[in-house]
Amino acid sequence: MQGNGFKVGAVIFFLALSAWYLFPSFRGLSLNNRLGGMSQEERVDYERDNFSTIESIKEKSLNLGLDLQGGMHITMEVGLRELISELASERRDEAFDEVLAAADARSEAENISLIDAFVDEFENRDPDASLSRYFRSEEITRRSSNSEVTQYLQVQGADAIERAMQVIRNRVDRFGVTEPSIQTQGSRRIVVELPGIDDPERVRALLKGTARLGFHLMADPGELNSSLQRIISYYEVDIAPPADSLDVGEEEINEEAESDTSFDVSQLLAETDDLDDAGNALLDVLILIPSGQNPVAFGEVAAQDTAAFNALIADPEVQAMLPRDIELRYDANPSSVSGSEYFPVLAVNRNIELTGEAITDARADFDPQTNQPLVDMEMNSEGARIWSRLTGANVGKNVAIVLDGVVYSYPTVIGQISGGRSQITGLASQEESEDIVTVLKSGALPAPVEIVEERTVGPSLGVVARKAGFTSLMVGLTIVVLFMIVYYRAGGMVADMALIINIIFIMGILAGFNATLTLPGIAGIVLTIGMAVDANVLIFERIREEQSTGKTLKASIDGGYSKALSAIIDANITTFFVGLILYSFGVGPIQGFAVTLMAGILASLFSAIVFTRIIFDYAVIGRRMSVNFG
C-alpha cells in the first residue's frame, strides 16, 4: 500500500476535475428537461429572468457537434484574386491579368498563397519589372521595392479576411442563433457554424452578398421624441395589435431582407408579451435615455430583449408612428452594465446619401495634439462632391455609418467638408477607431466571399444521430462489461470500474478542453471502450501467466503490471500519434473523432494502470482478499 497515497490522490483529483467540468453539462440537461415541461409563456419568462445563468450554462456545457443537434457548417473563401485586381484598379493591364490568372492556377495546384504565387509569377515574367507600377497607396510609391509591395499585399489580404469576418459576424448576429461560431481557417477561409438553423436558403443568401455600407442622415430629435411618446402611449392603452395586411404598404415589403428577417425571429415572444400586461409592454424592454443625452437614440434594449423589442416595433401601426422615412437600427457597440449588454436603438433615415464605394481609404490614427484616437477617411472626387453638399446642409446634425443595417458610428457634422478628406474624432478608444476603419473599408474594398463547403443537418436528423450514438454507446458498453466479468471474474469487475471511470474522464477532458462531441466522436468513444480494456487484458493475461508459474497472488500482480507496461505504452503511443495526425489534417467531425481517440487513450492508460492497481493493492494487501482472474 505504500506510495499509493499519491495514486489515490491523483484518481480523486482527476475525478473531481472531470466532475467540475461536466457539472454545467448536467445543469444544461436538467435545464432542458425543465424548459421542456413548461408552457411557451412560462418558458419565455423563465428564460428572460435567468438569461445570464442560461447563457453561462450553455457556454460551459459540452458542445454537441452540428451533426448531433442539427445546423449549418459553412466554409467561405475570400476572393483574394478579386482583391488584388481591385487594389490595382485602373492601373491594371493585360500583362497584369495574365500574371494574376497564372498565379491563381498555380496557387491552386501547388497549395501556396495566391499573393506569393502572384509575386513569383510576376518576377518570372520579367525580373526587372517593378510591382509598384500597379499598386499605389500611402505606403507604396513609384520607388517601392517589390518586397515592400509584397508586404503591402499581404497586409491588405489579412485586412480583407478581417473585414469579411466583421461583415459575417454582423450578419450572423441577426440570425438569432444561440451559439454561432466564426473562425478563420488558414489564410483565406472562414468557417461559420450555426446550430439549429432550419432555413439554409436564407443563410446562404445572406452570407454571400457583398457588404453594403452607406452614410445615412438621422431623425430630427424633436420629431423622434414626439413619435416615441406616441408609441409608448400606444402600448400603454394596450390595443391588441391587429395584423392587418392591408396596412402594410409597398415600402414595407421592399424593405431590406435583413430587417424583416430579424423581426420574424421571435414573433412568439412578442405575442406572449402582449398578453401579460403588467405594465407597458414597450417599456418592459426599452430603457429610455434621459433627454439631451443622445437625441438621435430611441432608447436602449438589453441583449436578451432585442427579439421582443423587434416584434413590438414591427407592428405596422407602430411603424406608421415613426417619423417619415425613419427606421430603427441597433448600434453595433453595446454599453455594458454589470455583465449585461445594452444596445442603443438609433433612428436612421432609410435613404442612403452616399454609398461605401466612394471611400478610397481609411486609417486609424491619433490626434497629434490631444493624442485622442481618430479615423482618417478619404473619398473619391464624386464622393467628395456629394459629401461636401451633405455636410454643408447638415452642420450640427449626425450622419450614421451603416453597414448591413447596423450603425457603427454616427459622428456629428462640425462643418462642411470639401476635398474628400474627413476625420472622425471623439472616439472612446483605439479599438473603436480600428473597428470603424474595418467597417469603412468593407464598403471600399469588397473582397467577395464564396461558399466553398456546406454541411447542413436538419434538426430531426440530429435527434436520430444523437439516439444512434447513445444506443451504440450503451450497447457497446454493456457487451464489453459483461464479457470482462465472464472472462476475468473479479479482475474483470475491477476492469469494468476502470472503464466507467475512463468514460467519465473522456467526457471531462472533452468538456475541459471545450471540444465538440460529434457522431464520429461518439464512435471514437465506443471504439475506445473496446480498446480500453486492452490495457487490462494485457495485464490480466500477464498475471495469469505469472500465476501459472506458481507465484503468489501478490507477486503475480506485481509481475503482471510491471511486465505488461512496456507493451501497453508502446501500443498506445503509436495510436496516440495517429490521433494527433488525424487531428491536424482532418476537419470538423473527423477532428471530433481524433479528439475522443486521444482523450480515450490518455484516460484508459490512467484508469487501467493506476486505478485498477489501487483496487488490487487494497484488496490483496490491505484486506488480504483473494482476487480471481478467471
Add this chain to the structure above:
Amino acid sequence: MRIFENTDFNLVGSRRRGYILSGILILLSLGAIVTRGLELGIDFRGGMEFVVESSQVLDATAVRTALTSVLETSPEVKTYSDVGAGGRDALLIRTPSEGETTEIQTMVVQGISDAFPGSDPQVIKTDVVGPRFAEDLKRGSLYAVLGSLLVIFLYVMLRFEWRFGLGAVAALFHDVLITLGIFSLLQGFLPFSLQIDQAIIAAFLTIVGYSLNDTVVIFDRIREYTNLFKTEPYKIVVNRSVNTTLSRTVITSGTTLLVVTTLFIFGGEVLRGFTFALIIGVIIGTYSSVFVATPVVVELYSRSGSARRAVRR
C-alpha cells in the same frame, strides 16, 4: 474462462500459408482497384449531396430518371435509412452539379414533387463541397495517411529496430490495401455507401493504429523473449512469443470487434461505411500482426546472416 491458453501452434512455421493467403488477397485487391476503381465521395470529388425525406416510398430508379432531365446530369440515388419522426421515407441524392446550392436544391425538390405528386419532398441534410475545397481535402488526407505511416515507422524503429519497423509498416500497407480492395470489390453490392470520403480515411488511420497496437504487443514479447532465451533458435523464440500473446490478441480483437459491430448496427447511416471499414480492418489487422508483421521480421533476420542478435531494449 480461458481460451487459447498455453497454445503451441507452429505459426511461424506455417507462415508460407499466410504468404499465399495474403498474396491472393493483395492480388485480388489490386485487381479490383485497377479494374473496378474506387468510388470517391463528394469530399474528394466535389459535388452536392441531399437527403430528401418524403411521405411516400419513392423508387430510387424512378427518381433518378425524373431528376436526370431536370438536372441535365445523371444523379446517384440511394435509399437512406435514417429518417426523422413520422416514419417517412428518405433518399440520398448525389449530383456532381456545380452552381448555387439553393438553386440545385430547389430543382431536386421540384423535380421530385412534379414526378411524384403528393410525396411532399423535404431536404433534411445537405453536403456541398466545392472542387477547390475537395482538392484541399484530398491533399490533407494524403498527408495524413503518409504522415502516419512515416511516424509509425520511425517510432517502431526507434523503440525496436529497423526490421521491426519494416515489418509493422508492411503489415499496415497490407491492411489498408486489402480493406481498399474489399471496398472496391463490394461497391454497388451492399445496401450502404462505400464511397471513399474523409470518414473512411479516418477509419483507415484507425485501422492503422489498431493493427499496429496488435503488432507492437507481439514485438514487445519477441523483444523480451530474445533476451530471455538467448540460446534457442530465433524462429522458436518468435513462435513462442506469438503463442503466449495469442490469447490477448484474440480477446482484444474480440472486444473491439464487438463494439465496432455494435456501432455498425446502431450507429446509423452516417457511420455505416466508416464502421464497415473498421470491421474489416480489425479482422485483417489482427491476422496481419501474426501472419505478416511477425514473419517479415523472421525473414529479415534469417536473410541478414547473423540469425541471432540481441534486440535493443
